[in-house]
Amino acid sequence: MIEIQNLTKKYGQIKAVDNVSFTVNKGEILGFLGPNGAGKSTTMNILTGYIPATDGKAMVSGFDVMSQPLEVKKRIGYMPEHPPVYMDMTVTDYLNFVGDLKKVDKKQKKSQISDIMELVKITDVRGRLINNLSKGYKQRVGLAQALLGSPEVLVLDEPTVGLDPKQIIEIRKLIKALGKEHTIILSSHILPEVSAVCERVVIINNGKIAAVDTPEELAKNFGSASRLLVTVVGPKSSIADKMREIYGIKLVEPNMEKEKDVVSYIVESDTDIDVRKPLFFAMAKLGYPIIEMKSMDMTLEDIFLQLVTEEKEVG
Amino acid sequence: MLAIYLKEVKSYFYSPIAYVMIGLFIVLTSIFFVPNLTYRSGDFNGNLSSMSYILIFLVPILTMRIIAEDRKNGTDVLLITSPVKLTNIVLGKYFAAFTVFMVIVVISLIYPVVLIAFGGQFTAKLVGGYLGYILLGGAFISVGVFASSITENQIIAAIVSFVGLLIMWIADGIAGLIGGLTAKVLGWFSLLSRYEDFSNGILGIGPIIYYLSFISLFLFITAMMIEKRRWSQG
Numbered sequence: 407m408i409e410i411q412n413l414t415k416k417y418g419q420i421k422a423v424d425n426v427s428f429t430v431n432k433g434e435i436l437g438f439l440g441p442n443g444a445g446k447s448t449t450m451n452i453l454t455g456y457i458p459a460t461d462g463k464a465m466v467s468g469f470d471v472m473s474q475p476l477e478v479k480k481r482i483g484y485m486p487e488h489p490p491v492y493m494d495m496t497v498t499d500y501l502n503f504v505g506d507l508k509k510v511d512k513k514q515k516k517s518q519i520s521d522i523m524e525l526v527k528i529t530d531v532r533g534r535l536i537n538n539l540s541k542g543y544k545q546r547v548g549l550a551q552a553l554l555g556s557p558e559v560l561v562l563d564e565p566t567v568g569l570d571p572k573q574i575i576e577i578r579k580l581i582k583a584l585g586k587e588h589t590i591i592l593s594s595h596i597l598p599e600v601s602a603v604c605e606r607v608v609i610i611n612n613g614k615i616a617a618v619d620t621p622e623e624l625a626k627n628f629g630s631a632s633r634l635l636v637t638v639v640g641p642k643s644s645i646a647d648k649m650r651e652i653y654g655i656k657l658v659e660p661n662m663e664k665e666k667d668v669v670s671y672i673v674e675s676d677t678d679i680d681v682r683k684p685l686f687f688a689m690a691k692l693g694y695p696i697i698e699m700k701s702m703d704m705t706l707e708d709i710f711l712q713l714v715t716e717e718k719e720v721g
Numbered sequence: 722m723l724a725i726y727l728k729e730v731k732s733y734f735y736s737p738i739a740y741v742m743i744g745l746f747i748v749l750t751s752i753f754f755v756p757n758l759t760y761r762s763g764d765f766n767g768n769l770s771s772m773s774y775i776l777i778f779l780v781p782i783l784t785m786r787i788i789a790e791d792r793k794n795g796t797d798v799l800l801i802t803s804p805v806k807l808t809n810i811v812l813g814k815y816f817a818a819f820t821v822f823m824v825i826v827v828i829s830l831i832y833p834v835v836l837i838a839f840g841g842q843f844t845a846k847l848v849g850g851y852l853g854y855i856l857l858g859g860a861f862i863s864v865g866v867f868a869s870s871i872t873e874n875q876i877i878a879a880i881v882s883f884v885g886l887l888i889m890w891i892a893d894g895i896a897g898l899i900g901g902l903t904a905k906v907l908g909w910f911s912l913l914s915r916y917e918d919f920s921n922g923i924l925g926i927g928p929i930i931y932y933l934s935f936i937s938l939f940l941f942i943t944a945m946m947i948e949k950r951r952w953s954q955g
Binding site: 417451454455456457458476479480482484486488490491492493494495499503504506507508509551 | 799803
């Protein structure tokens, strides 16, 4: 559906996007993850035909955005980082305008607009000037605009930025639902968001792709150890040594002493061995009660940070 | 193109811009019209000449936001990523500004109508004068649209188009002073020299083509300007 091949964008000597290649299959929700300034928006801007690439290709349904921009633009609904709304128009007027711009069939336009307004929950504010809407509503109007003309591909640049937690959950649900009919590329620098919504993740850093995989696979591959946070009542020095004796535990690191003799430790073990039970019995035998134990999963965040730092070490 | 055109026309009339301009225009042209009444002159072409001076500062106000605002508000993303050709975006915007100008022209028809009603002559000279005035306005607007495309700051756009129009207006005068190649180049942009024929009632095909090519040239470089910015921005 979407093919990005060796995409490069240079500004003078600076490479904002450096030889990026990936594909998105039909019906897939792809997360585009990276810190601010990693090249996410630039890649999206190139794909949607807003800016041209210095080198490489971006294709949608077999049409190259450079040579057949109109064919590509017809198939894409783009929601840029800042919703491209006219402040002096009402929501209805604005969507009507976008419908005309996208050459939506006159007969279908009205029903399509009211369906979309219902879907993104802006029906209540349809008569209001966009200028007077809250950030969350403006964001939704931006999304509604992208949905108009029922494009095959949706490109959403940080769709939940500036929303409150409740709205974020709503928008994520909506995106998941939209994923049934559309192919979606979604960018974000919020990691749980990507793992919640996307089927596949492209991690981009400094304009280069650092990893492409499903969120689960990434967690598996990059999390070489599982970690526990254990708080035990007892003398700091001997407990750590006792823990290290347990089979499977690779590393014990006292984290912080909460009160006298109440210390939390970070315990790292091999992923395939569950050390929680042996740990419990060992401590029980010694008479040091465990008052807290929780697993610290390798989050996308950790993986991401790991990828970014690894790259720095190489370079 | 039609969608953009209608949207822009609406936005002119939803905002105070169009009304302020029309009001300003009526006040000034009425002042110019007073001598026709007091000296009982039926000739309106002199008025058309002075009316063209008004355009030098009216057009920059009319066109300053037309492209600059989109860029400032980020709505240019919407236009550029929608399945519409860049030329059509520029044309839609141009014709919207031109339409507001035409409203002004139609309103100004009241003066010759008054003159004719009270014994003035309906002459070919008048028709020619108006045709020239419309073409001149169209050319001015193309300069204004171009100025609006080079910046996201509306004030700068207005100043650039004002200065540009002023230079084109006095191009003949300057050319006379310097001479040489510069004078020749300046002569190409002299809007005034072509206008004189019209106001004298000479309807030559040359000046008409001149104005139309002038407009096309400026709209073309406007599109080029937007295209160039696509390449340079992030």
